[in-house]
Amino acid sequence: MQTAEPWRTHDLRRTARTLMSRGGVSTEVAERMMCHLPHKLIRTYNVHDFAREKRADFEALEREIDLILHPPHADVLPFRGR
Secondary structure (H helix, E strand, O other): OOOOOOOOHHHHHHHHHHHHHHOOOOHHHHHHHOOOOOOHHHHHHOOOOOHHHHHHHHHHHHHHHHHHHOOOOOOOOOOOOO
């Protein structure tokens, strides 16, 4: 598949972040998954590492990627539970 413009690594990050939103990942956890630091005040008072949440949400991202790689048949509508 050819693209109109050359892609950059940042495009992959943008795609991943978009898929996280589509997969129901909270903004707070998604930003940490992207290695974005929260504001200093939040970092000071909230020292939780979010490891459990990130693990579950990386699995949600994996499911979204899997839907792209292996789409359901055209006559089957996907059900996305929350």
